[in-house]
Amino acid sequence: MAHNNGLARTPQMGWNNWNSLGCDVSQDLLLDTSKVLLESGLRDVGYNYVVLDDCWQGERGADGYINYNKEKFPKGMKYISDELHDMGFKYGMYSSAGEMTCARFEGSLDHEVKDAESYASWGVDYLKYDNCFHMGRFGTPKITFDRYNAMSQAINATGRSMLYSLCNWGEDYVHTFGMSIANSWRISGDIYDHFNRPDDLCSCTDPRDPHCVAPGTHCSIMNIINKVAPYVDRGSPGGWNDLDMLEVGQGGMTDNEYVAHFSMWAALKSPLLIGADLRELTPRTLTILNNPAVIAVSQDPMGRSVARIRQDFNVKKDRYGQGEIQIWTGPLYPNDQLVVFLNAADEEMTITTDLNEIFVHEGPEGSAPHSKHEWDIYDLWADRMDERQAEKILNGDTQVFQKGWFNSTETSYKDALGRRDERLMGVKVAHVGPAQPELSVIVPRHSVKMFRMQDLSGAGPRYLLSKQEL
Amino acid sequence: MAHNNGLARTPQMGWNNWNSLGCDVSQDLLLDTSKVLLESGLRDVGYNYVVLDDCWQGERGADGYINYNKEKFPKGMKYISDELHDMGFKYGMYSSAGEMTCARFEGSLDHEVKDAESYASWGVDYLKYDNCFHMGRFGTPKITFDRYNAMSQAINATGRSMLYSLCNWGEDYVHTFGMSIANSWRISGDIYDHFNRPDDLCSCTDPRDPHCVAPGTHCSIMNIINKVAPYVDRGSPGGWNDLDMLEVGQGGMTDNEYVAHFSMWAALKSPLLIGADLRELTPRTLTILNNPAVIAVSQDPMGRSVARIRQDFNVKKDRYGQGEIQIWTGPLYPNDQLVVFLNAADEEMTITTDLNEIFVHEGPEGSAPHSKHEWDIYDLWADRMDERQAEKILNGDTQVFQKGWFNSTETSYKDALGRRDERLMGVKVAHVGPAQPELSVIVPRHSVKMFRMQDLSGAGPRYLLSKQEL
Amino acid sequence: MAHNNGLARTPQMGWNNWNSLGCDVSQDLLLDTSKVLLESGLRDVGYNYVVLDDCWQGERGADGYINYNKEKFPKGMKYISDELHDMGFKYGMYSSAGEMTCARFEGSLDHEVKDAESYASWGVDYLKYDNCFHMGRFGTPKITFDRYNAMSQAINATGRSMLYSLCNWGEDYVHTFGMSIANSWRISGDIYDHFNRPDDLCSCTDPRDPHCVAPGTHCSIMNIINKVAPYVDRGSPGGWNDLDMLEVGQGGMTDNEYVAHFSMWAALKSPLLIGADLRELTPRTLTILNNPAVIAVSQDPMGRSVARIRQDFNVKKDRYGQGEIQIWTGPLYPNDQLVVFLNAADEEMTITTDLNEIFVHEGPEGSAPHSKHEWDIYDLWADRMDERQAEKILNGDTQVFQKGWFNSTETSYKDALGRRDERLMGVKVAHVGPAQPELSVIVPRHSVKMFRMQDLSGAGPRYLLSKQEL
């Protein structure tokens, strides 16, 4: 049976400690972070999973069961999950399908059943399952499938519902089978906090090459975006291409770059796991992470990723020889269209498209039905929260939350989108139609413009489920 | 044993709903379509398989047998096959060698025996067997062979003769073993209705690369043609390279492009499954699909594909950076030669070849025996049916069928070719020979010129079976 | 244990019908051909295997044993082997490690033991074992090894000594394990009778790419030479890289091209199987095939292939975009050096090297010990037989054989080389040494110059067995 545990009907959202804190984990970290998530309103825009990454382990007991590190977690894992549940969060943990985890703690390979039992007994709701020290058990899809399916089966056997986040760095064509056993699957080496700098430690650069000597640990935002392009259609409700945890707020990119990063992750239907240390959350970072109009793209009930319709390398290159612009588009619930202009050139660009290009997948010039409709264009970043507002929130002034700030705990994105809730729609900035089909946009260097197109033709929802694009 | 079930001695022809209708299937659709095929004369030029694609399924019963969807098919599958058989058609169905079909209905993986029994009991004559949700069982030829062979064996065990159409998108070198278990095998990702636009969702572009991150769903006509070039010789009577179902008449290409598409599919010995919604068949589309002189190339009893003898990229490129011209040639029954000039440049081209190039596989300049013969050149599209004629047919005026229109139900292509039936020969347009070996042709942008060369030397049939080219 | 059946201590030589005659085989063909080999002196320069290729088979009996075709071979296979043995030849046959042979006769897959027994009972001395219809049993070295080892074991079990010629077109890194089970292994798709024309049906063009969608059937001389370059060191006494059967005399190349083809096959230590129809042998072809000075390179007792030390694409290209020059070198018994200048440019070239480059593998400029020796240079084609002489031989005038023509049946190449038999040495044309280290040669278009360098320093044999170069 396909994986239909009812979870991840939209891409999961939450927080994970790895990107900012690595092995420096503790009970306090989790509880403190959860408090920030709650009080900053981030939980209520959707970030409801709190995920503990590597280094929580103690020794494996003589009985074969894994222990947690009692110094870092003096009250134990069940205590943490109880606390998190009380705050309205779900609790995630981590292991590796290897003899050791990446940080060389006890791995779960050949211990899947007992480890899943432990997680269930601790009230765990989510498992990130890594790929280090796999003992040579990779290299064909079947051997990787079997290794990861062992844990999938073990989780199912516990009877406890857990979101299963497969992390094998995109090896062995995992996008072709991830859906059958997991709720998400990583498609690249580890992200790092740079926009587009190539690094030898992320050696897989041709997105069409499934074999690569080392997926790596220093993959830039653009590297990952380019990797997923050939199979964006593999994500769908219940299972998602995972572009790795967010670097937003870590310090290595400009505000524009972080906006681009966050927008693309939402548009590509990647899980959205905040990677920053939230105890040091800045107002500016908050205003990226909490934009409900962009999150609504991520949490769109259709669950359709954008697809790329243009990639143009004929632009100014930077010191690393990098430079390109891209246009991505795809359907939104109920009958809108998303268009994202991604400028990765080394200068501001004016990018122009038209309705023929936006709907090119429906047919070439002049033949696409939707190219004949009238569309209003809404900028999804125009309503970005004012930084002073965000600063107030971080200072404990929650007044904003009483003033109609979007709260997905109370109202689902689906419902709000269905009635075109203004808080999710962005700001109208243009109109296109058969008479004036062109849409021309100035996009700053290393940034995106992201638009929701609203169909004025009165047509109903248009996308049937189609082959391999469910 | 090799697959010698006696079927597909020439490439199968028929209709399949997927390209135009996707999941929107029903009893009425099949019966209405069959009526069009019959009354338009398409059945009699060879389109005799009516194939139902995905989405017909209901649940799998507790007994392990699959049910059909009773709303879509109120009288059941046996009723449909009886109706089709009565009209002189054969009935095809669909499943996937996975846990689910591509549209997420019940798949046949590990249910092969019971599903084949159901198909046999329903009077099914043809099975298209897809590749979605394969549970990681691909990545080496053996594992794919075993997965598809399971259904081949299951079909054989039923005792009912069924044409077995393997659809694994060309993965795992299927062209090297497809012949041993199936009557045809797809060699690429899904076709889409564009002539040559590259799309990220058809990421495999180098035809020499057997590994590809995702065969994809948006493969253009030119993409597929270029993929099959290295192993055109793998198709032969009983088993064929499948270039996917026809897009002719779907609206995304010009008339010239559809003619090129149809001509190449015939010359490359691909199955010819009409993909358009025949209830909306236009006269112009009909005049492509019903050209007996071109279909005779497809149904040639020698079963030899053309091979490419020239590919020249040094031509005008279009907005996608695409542009090339190609020449293809190969033998025809009984002792003719086919030559196809394919202009995929962005402008009209005059293309010139000569007898030395046409017969280059027999030896270099001056040494090929057939380059010393005299040949008449016949244009296979010169006799294309007049659109007004086609319109009459679609309006129910079947007078044309009484006036000597070619009917393969009555006379086989082999017999008619053997006696050089004029309706299959095209129109004589030129002569070449040792004294005037050049053949120079003006080919419009995105189009083909397709010629049958008739040998005037009095030589008998010339091609022995040769290695790997049976 | 490694394959040490005592056979193929130097690359096998002989004749095989496929290249010229394909399926057109018979008892008379084999006997007539053997007669030509004998009377033309070809047997005595070394061509002592007569190998029957595909299409000799009848049905497989109910007892599981294969029958021969009684019409083509009325007196049976044992009769042929007896006749051949009486004439001093060894007898070779053919099958495929598949369900069918390439020409679709009964294959030996899963019938290895009984088929080997048949061959042994028929007095067979040599088996060419092909790769068609392998039922998906390829794609990793182990599965291919097992499939071919099954026949290796079956042959061994018969107790009869047979040279085992593995023919899997270079798939699955056969050069890394061929030596363990076979006496030679093909390293490419099928050769065809062109010097350097690229053809879509030989799609594997990058010699460094081990995976290729189809090894193909139209591989040019230059294509094959370039493929073997990275692992020339894998051939050694007892097991050889097989570059496929010779096209010399087939008509598709110029005399210069055939000389280049033959020279490179000898220098690269490929088996030398004549592929032409010997009943139509011309004097000119005979003078290529019977050059003892070149054959002595092939049959050199050290068994070391040349390695490439220069490949330069910066030369004039032909109509196919092809053009390059290459220099190859390697040791000869007892302490000589072979240098081959291969001109595949589209014009005559003057190619210059020096002692530093010839011995670059011993160290860079100035450091190679042998670069400090004095060397006489001998042209190995200078003594090519006069065509009128060859014509006399073919007319039955065997006087030449009484006049000291080299006869390897009487004197082994090893012995003759050891005493520097003049007939194997070529003609002295130059001298190089530290004072005048340059060697500059005019090489016609599509041709080679091939020199034996004789060391005047008085040094003894210099090459120890070294790792992976045995």
Added chain:
Amino acid sequence: MAHNNGLARTPQMGWNNWNSLGCDVSQDLLLDTSKVLLESGLRDVGYNYVVLDDCWQGERGADGYINYNKEKFPKGMKYISDELHDMGFKYGMYSSAGEMTCARFEGSLDHEVKDAESYASWGVDYLKYDNCFHMGRFGTPKITFDRYNAMSQAINATGRSMLYSLCNWGEDYVHTFGMSIANSWRISGDIYDHFNRPDDLCSCTDPRDPHCVAPGTHCSIMNIINKVAPYVDRGSPGGWNDLDMLEVGQGGMTDNEYVAHFSMWAALKSPLLIGADLRELTPRTLTILNNPAVIAVSQDPMGRSVARIRQDFNVKKDRYGQGEIQIWTGPLYPNDQLVVFLNAADEEMTITTDLNEIFVHEGPEGSAPHSKHEWDIYDLWADRMDERQAEKILNGDTQVFQKGWFNSTETSYKDALGRRDERLMGVKVAHVGPAQPELSVIVPRHSVKMFRMQDLSGAGPRYLLSKQEL
């Protein structure tokens, strides 16, 4: 369990006969060489493994146990190990995971248990385990893992501690699992004594391509450096990327090239096995091999390889078309930073970097914490021993050793580094800091400049163990 036999906490150092002497091995060779190692002080700077390569074997006995060659080793292996142990060395031997070794002696495949028992009984401390004649058992990570794990398990079963040096030429992604079963793993074909000349016999040139038709035997220094770049982070205490044995002193490179070779092997944390014939050790070679400041980089207790932060091909090319410059950097114990400038251009280059680039992995321009510190720059080759001094040593004058020459047998590198022993620090040559962040260096053609940066900020050790970088 991961391989944690307690060995190779820093990369192993020693001597192996293959590069200089190949099969020419004997008892005398080992004992004579050990004497040189001891008396030249090389043992005391760290070269404490004496490793015997291929060709020591006799026949395998009827009891399944391997014998040694009694002519080459008249007193047997135990005698040698006793002698070596007495001199303070550890004893290494060699076999192959194949039916034969590379030099065609008895291999250990399927004889692992008995062979490991023999080694243990002979007092062996180290096993180099090669890849020749593997019987097709490679091609997926699992099959290679299993083949090499068989010996790992067999060694463990003996109870004797042996450093396990896996040598499969980098095939099957060994860097992803080598750590689990071995103390080091080769990552390329065999090294040869050239700095950067491409050779057809080292065909794998794209470091990102894990599949390669033949790893080869003629891999240059630059070829190997470029191969390891994508996964330098896979080496860590207990298991190391092995770049193959040193060519220093063999004669094929200039002094600058050998310095570059040695420096990079140390910085990349490769094992350091001297490959030269030490009986002919020259003073100049000794002064490369015995530089304690460079060896201290190799033996740094953090065990972190440098990573490449710049590769620039836009420089002057040599006759082989080769030319590039590279910058590498990484942390040193306790809180220093290593920077290596590698000039492989065909001319002297001035190379400039700055603190932003050196710490780019911490964040882009301006954001890296360490880019704001003050650093002193120490040249690690400035204290290279004077040649006359070295000559004295080789002449038996050991006075230098009494004058405070660094002796790691007495004082570990870790302890000495901890107290900033001057002999390991190099010579201060510059200072950089936020005010003057640039470091500009003149690097001769084919050479390196190698600097230890000392942090003046007073910060403590900075590197936590991080994912995949342990």
